[in-house]
Amino acid sequence: MNSSTESALTQLKAWLAQRELPDDGRLPPERELCELLGVSRGALRKALALLERDGELWRQVGKGTFVGARPVDKFLSVAAIAEGSSPFEVMQARLLIEPMLAAEAAVHASAAHLDEMQRCTRLQREATTWRQYENADNRLHRTVAEAAGNSVLTALFDQLNAVRRAIVWGRLRQKPDHPPADHHSFAQHDEIVRAIGERDPERAYRAMHEHLSTVRDNLLRKRYGADFVRPGSNAPPPA
Amino acid sequence: MNSSTESALTQLKAWLAQRELPDDGRLPPERELCELLGVSRGALRKALALLERDGELWRQVGKGTFVGARPVDKFLSVAAIAEGSSPFEVMQARLLIEPMLAAEAAVHASAAHLDEMQRCTRLQREATTWRQYENADNRLHRTVAEAAGNSVLTALFDQLNAVRRAIVWGRLRQKPDHPPADHHSFAQHDEIVRAIGERDPERAYRAMHEHLSTVRDNLLRKRYGADFVRPGSNAPPPA
């Protein structure tokens, strides 16, 4: 180590020891600090580099210099998740999560939530375009998630839903302009809403599970043929 | 429906039908559009509200009005979710999700995953600081999630975990420097890993559920006192 940097390091450590730092651990910009310490900026930077190498602080251009460990705010983007996933994985995730949300919704749903659910089933029946149909479907499932009354779970559902859309949009571009004559879904949606309305968590769970199973099977049949048998477990969880 | 809004709705639908919209589906600001259609802004807004209610378009202050479904691509940042949530909600979410991951892990876990889990339990026993203890705990739960073999679910777990950390860091600043003498957790972790290793999904589910219940109760006791009774449902889902 050269003499000037050694001096700067000593000064810096002393300053850090006596000085009370703000909450975010930020210390003054280099141009100020080097004047405070009475050292040149180059020397100060070498001293800071040493402390950074030891993990005692971290720096970022345009932001500043901070004591402590560099924060790792790894927010996985929806696109990144969708990239490494398959429609099958998304369906399995839905199959695990949404029935629980339905069960919770049966406990916590408000009257407004129930109204909205019924409105969605009606809108879906009245849909004349694929977009309307899908809108109503999305909205119904979203309302169920929201009705569960847990903002964290709602956020997770939103993320899952976003991944689902990203994958569907990316791989299965087929979007007919007419709504499907899928009376199966109508009845299943009705059963879900009914179970939630009657405050029956177990029935809501089963109804949602059965509905999503149907959706999954349709998806897989469309992709792999009618005789496809899904690998892995798909049973409801133990009680 | 009142006559002016009915007229506005007709005009609007006609305009939408004949007009080719830009790629993003954005239509002109209200102040322009009402002039184009020859209706008052109030009437136009009522008509727009109807279409929005039917999911045919969506609006946002400062942004504009767009046809189609409201994009949920808005990646909710961890901080944003944590802001509107409570530790209790996070625990409930963990209670709903992680037992299922454990059950799936019992089916799909590889030998490498099992090794890693056992390594984590060992590391936790040997931990001498709180940070090491917590690291081992995080890693164990993360490995279970990964062992479930579904990248979407793993991503959701990561997000949930990030929210949990954000909340714990933000609200409960107490961080003792010594690991807890919490032999309860040790035994429960062992039971989880054992159940997964023996390929018993139901036992893995129950073990994880019991473990997280304990964690939650400890958390609540610490926060609200020993006699706190948690509202809402916390029962395992129906079979």
Add this chain to the structure above:
DNA sequence: TACCTGACCAATTATTGATTGGTTTGTTTT
């Protein structure tokens, strides 16, 4: 050779003004 000074670069933040959906208020119309 080591060091300092000054300038410049690129990433980031702060600021300002304009745009836009949402709301209120007072007036006019029916």
Add this chain to the structure above:
DNA sequence: AAAACAAACCAATCAATAATTGGTCAGGTA
């Protein structure tokens, strides 16, 4: 009296700009 309208205002958002900050380079100095 109720509905409709017009204008003003509000808050969220966006675009453009300026300021800040860590990183780097060139030239001079001891």
